[in-house]
Amino acid sequence: MTALNERVHVMSTNESSPTPWDEVRVISHAHEEFDDQACVVVNMVTLELIELDEVGRSMWTALRETSSVDKTVSRLLEEFDAEAEQLQSDVRRFTEDLRSLGLVEGDIQPVPTSAQASRDLRARYLDLTERALLGLLYKAPENGPQGPDVDSLLAGYAVNHGLRSMPGFTMIGFPRLRNVRALAEYVMNEQIPGDFVETGVWRGGATIMMKAVLEAHEDPQRRVWVCDSFEGLPVPDIERYPDDAFWAKSAGKIAVSLDDVRENFAAFGLLDDRVEFLQGWFSDTMPTAPIHQIALLRLDGDLHQSTTEVLESLYAKVTPGGFVIIDDYCIDTCRAAVEEFRAKHHITAELQVIDWSAVFWQVPVI
Ligand SMILES: C[S@@+](CC[C@H](N)C(=O)[O-])C[C@H]1O[C@@H](n2cnc3c(N)ncnc32)[C@H](O)[C@@H]1O
Structure with missing residues (x-):
């Protein structure tokens, strides 16, 4: 569930000209333990670990061997029946997870693409909607007119927040x-x-x-x-x-x-x-x-x-x-x-x- 609040960026595959964030180095103090099905990778400095299922294991192995997000995607496309764009997103998300555990290093700079630009716009639309819904866009003047009726059940909330009425x-x-x-x-x-x-x-x-x-x-x-x-x-x-x-x-x-x-x-x-x-x-x-x-x-x-x-x-x-x-x-x-x-x-x-x-x-x- 850690990925739920993450914003997912989908990058385009470009074999001939690797994007700047494409290069990823696995740290030297990563310890791996494999069994038939799965794999655990431990950061031996912080002792943080990640458990990988079969797909995760393939992503990890490909990242370690290729040091490249794009090449990892290409390799997984040969191995699994998956959509290229979805796989790009999954590998990138996985790489971000590994980076937050200190297991990989690299400048993972998103490169604007048209797909990403539309995703950024989507996020900005939802950010704005969120602010509007929460009543954060307009600050009522100190002595301005009273807003919508404050029900007695909500008055406490409004007063606690220094508000004249429930916003939003x-x-x-x-x-x-x-x-x-x-x-x-x-x-x-x-x-x-x-x-x-x-x-x-x-x-x-x-x-x-x-x-x-x-x-x-x-x-x-x-x-x-x-x-x-x-x-x-x-x-x-x-x-x-x-x-x-x-x-x-x-x-x-x-x-x-x-x-x-x-x-x-x-x-x-x-x-x-x-x-x-x-x-x-x-x-x-x-x-x-x-x-x-x-x-x-x-x-x-x-x-x-x-x-x-x-x-x-x-x-x-x-x-x-x-x-x-x-x-x-x-x-x-x-x-x-x-x-x-x-x-x-x-x-x-x-x-x-x-x-x-x-x-x-x-x-x-x-
Ligand atoms: C706390 S408010 C909901 C707040 C809302 N989700 C929001 O985003 O601000 C509770 C709501 O539940 C409705 N409600 C509670 N019990 C109900 C019931 N048994 N049948 C129909 N409506 C009910 C009330 O009318 C009220 O609008």
């Missing part, structure tokens, strides 16, 4: 928004099929980021499902979920209407018929949700009940290799729901920490 289109903050983008890009790059879903969207920011990633990758097919009551938090069902009593006073809070969320998508130029709005309480909408396959499922409904209802209905639709993000793992009610569900369904996939609040896991490929 999402309350999840930078690390979690970056995680949405990174996982969405990962499933695109790895071609893991399925739609993107968020349950509990508030102003829609995280789902707008999902759609921006689809747009940036020119995806013609996947849908983004925007699921919410659009009437705020529910009246908790305390008989079934006693710990949700905590939320009793919050019923109806943080409501944002469907029209407002739709307008937010339109403001980013991202509203089209592949944005699907599923309006209603999860207890009503989830069991019959017309969603067939999910690559990215993001839960942000706070309550025990809201989390359980989504997991019970949607988890089975997540493609192996796809991801489940739990925004509110820091909240007792949500964490209890996740732990119960994982125990009941014997899910042992490792929980990866995003920040103080959120975690995610990858649905295992069986």
